[in-house]
Amino acid sequence: xxxxxxxxxxxxxxxxxxxxxxxxxxxxxxxxxxxxxxxxxxxxxxxxxxxxxxxxxxxxxxxxxxxxxxxxxxxxxxxxxxxxxxxxxxxxxxxxxxxxxxxxxxx
Amino acid sequence: xxxxxxxxxxxxxxxxxxxxxxxxxxxxxxxxxxxxxxxxxxxxxxxxxxxxxxxxxxxxxxxxxxxxxxxxxxxxxxxxxxxxxxxxxxxxxxxxxxxxxxxxxxxxxxxxxxxxxxxxxxxxxxxxxxxxxxxx
Numbered sequence: 734x735x736x737x738x739x740x741x742x743x744x745x746x747x748x749x750x751x752x753x754x755x756x757x758x759x760x761x762x763x764x765x766x767x768x769x770x771x772x773x774x775x776x777x778x779x780x781x782x783x784x785x786x787x788x789x790x791x792x793x794x795x796x797x798x799x800x801x802x803x804x805x806x807x808x809x810x811x812x813x814x815x816x817x818x819x820x821x822x823x824x825x826x827x828x829x830x831x832x833x834x835x836x837x838x839x840x
Numbered sequence: 841x842x843x844x845x846x847x848x849x850x851x852x853x854x855x856x857x858x859x860x861x862x863x864x865x866x867x868x869x870x871x872x873x874x875x876x877x878x879x880x881x882x883x884x885x886x887x888x889x890x891x892x893x894x895x896x897x898x899x900x901x902x903x904x905x906x907x908x909x910x911x912x913x914x915x916x917x918x919x920x921x922x923x924x925x926x927x928x929x930x931x932x933x934x935x936x937x938x939x940x941x942x943x944x945x946x947x948x949x950x951x952x953x954x955x956x957x958x959x960x961x962x963x964x965x966x967x968x969x970x971x972x973x974x975x976x
Binding site: 761793804805806807808809820821824825827828830831832833834835838 | 851853855857859863864866867873876877878896898899900939941943
């Protein structure tokens, strides 16, 4: 079995695929049609890229009627990120939110 | 296990909070309150209970490992490729509570993977970091 980051690098190594993934990160959930309009490649090509991204765990799909919606799973990038410093910042901000909540709560 | 496999890193955030442990405990263990400061969830303060923390960007898989009301709460925290444990400790003080959060289980190779990746694709990671920063 390949280490998780090898799969992620391989998957994101393709510029078109990476552009699709970055767009999902920036703009949230999108349909295949909406992604195709901006990708500069055909819909079957976009679908194929989405399939590879899904296999790597980088996107999640959701069917609604005849449309398939895709969203980025940023959690899948965990192996690539320096979690020690990322999480320290994450928890500091959560402590702030927690303190705000405690001030609003009834005794 | 070898030393390398067991060598882990952890994040500790500790803060003195001007409220009693009982009140903080509620915020740490009641789902509708957890949602207000952390993420959407189906948490229950029951040993072995599996739950998710959910945000727009994905989900974290968790399982309750320790519950000692008003004192200690611990749960596993697993995102894709990353396993860790989050432990909350509440200690009463004269002014309120010292609240300590420790998240442990980061392996050094995860750190290295990140550095290697950073060298290769600075632009992609600059964007990624912006996205992650917005999440926080």
